[in-house]
Amino acid sequence: MAKGQKTTKRTQSFWTNFVLILICVIWMVPVIGILITSFRPSEDIFKTGWWTVFPHKEDIEIDRVVLPEDVDVNGPITYGGKTAMFEEWQRGIELDDGTKATWYGNKRTRTLVISQNQWVGFTTKLTLENYKDVLTGKTITYKDAQGNTITRVGNDLSGAFLNSLAVSIPGTIIPILIAAFAAFGFAWLEFPGRNIFFTIIVALLVVPLQIALVPILQDYVSLGLNGTFLGIWLAHTGFGLPLATYLLFNYISTLPRELLESAYIDGASNLTIFTNLILPLSVPALASFAIFQFLWLWNDYLVALVFLGEKNQTVTIAVARLVGEKGQDWHLMTAAAFVSMILPLIVFLALQRYFVRGLMAGSVKG
């Protein structure tokens, strides 16, 4: 009985781990695919799948045979002791010596490719060229699958990277600062309309920002803010403030009352209390919101598309443009996607703990 239970437990644990590993593999494979692709030479990417960098069995061309002119390509064709129709040759036929003969191209080529199934080890043909190409804003050349040389202007991802920093850093700090002041005001100061204003903030938490894009763009055009960093910080501040204020309010309003009371009795002003007491005590809440907002801004596409456009393009816009304009250039797209992902991934993996805390507190937002 006890033994039986133990075995059940072990099988249970086996299946649990099996299912989880399976899901994790499915989750990771797409990312591994583009990571590998981004390091492969462009002409290889067009020809073979990324998984061919791993050891595998492959038909390697060892010879080419041109059939004599008198062979009727429309009838049965005989080669190497096998007779078959053109369509069958096209699909490839196993010969007696273990090699495989495949028709090359259309009927008029009269060419058979002889190949042998062999083991191929790890590919060593990896390159940093793709990254160089997407990062620069200058002219680049590369080869496509047919070996043609193609010349293009690079996508200037390094410029876009800087722009994304310029959007994300102030766009994270400004709303946090404003929200911290407001949260303190709502939590500890008495003023008329306090309830109504805070209820409105709670309501604004899930308002889709689409509602604001058209009116705000009109304002920006008349103020000359369209396409400027200032414009997009203000926009991100506006859209991020409800959540920031709400989260920080929840945190600041639970700080111990006695602490603040004794500070007031000591004659400290509201501003001193805020800067010397509230801000240092709220660091955990500030940090978790900061990571949240930073990732959100870095990965944002819609707001940047509307208010910045292509003038000061961020990484998301640069990558999306690349997909739109050069949708088959996988060597550029994969490298660009990785450039756009690297910083948020580092921030995320390093500060996951804080991020999760912010997520828990903010799960009312859409």
Next chain:
Amino acid sequence: MNLAQANTPSPNNNNLFAKIVNWFGSTLGKILVSILVPAVTFIVLWQGYLFLSAANAPQILQVIVAIVWGVGGVALLYLVTNWLVMKLPAKAARTLQPFVFVGPAIAIMGWFLAIPVVRSLIASFRNALGTEWIGLDNYIYAFTNPRMLETFRNNALWMVFGTSFSVGLGLLIAFLADRTKAEVVYKSIIFTPMAISFVGAGVIWKFVYTYKGIGVGIQEIGLLNAIVSALGGTPQPWLNIPPWNNFFLIVIMIWLQTGYAMVILSSAIKGVPAELLEAARIDGATETRVFFNIIIPYIKGTLLTVTTTIVIFSLKTFDIVRVMTGGNYGTNVIANEFYLQSFTYNDAGKASAIAIVLLLLVTPVIVNNIRSFNEQRKGF
């Protein structure tokens, strides 16, 4: 809450500005300084504004100025307005000071979110250029046009399948991982896509779905088509086949959102009291029964919150569709139609009506949030 009354602005406030004021001494000096300080602040900020809105300086310089100006400017504004308010008679200062703290936030949220609701509502009853009233025409478009009906259908697919799979898988992984040694590893892997932008995820999955076409000697380079041909099937241009292409797009959302559901649900599952689980197991309940009869009822509230959040997310889905198909081949969604109407067709009227429709769809959540907030903080 009478803390504010306890606070009287003290004359010997020892900040830097106060010292300068004391040095001036006279009333005239005080008035002069009161005008001078805001004026200087204003000029400094204005110059920064001009520099940044002109935007023709070298990029790195712009970025640095941007950061210093943006962050420093906000701090300076608070310091100066607070200092000005403190100069006022004690009673006025006490009334006005809270607004120094909450005023900027209220003003910005008003400008960027609250007032636009009203402005969009008005624009939704006017024509494309906003020059004439046209009654309900935009709403008739929004609710009856075949384009819009397609977006509603697709958003419904996103909502039903995207949400149920994200929450379902998230719950399954949270439950299973909880009983393994490598829990942290599994959870990190599933959670990591949350750090990736929808645009980046678009590239990742577009590569999985990519299609080269039928021909001799062509090797599929997309993972899905390679698997299909290895199993003897025919490769397909997955993103061009309606209505199934919607599901291939929804897979991306599931890939991104399952981690979110998993993390929240995982912490809820860990909150289930151990005695409860222990008692059930001693009574001979199977793991399946423990899951459905104890864990699920216990985390019902969290489950509801997570589901709501992901439903709202799926309603607003935009980036994925924009990058993958641009809304073509029968994959259009409400937010993409909004984008097309407002920025491609320049029809502010229809765009606003669509935005209002989106708002209406999330209204139940807004009402519920307000209700639960008010219950939470009775006597706020």
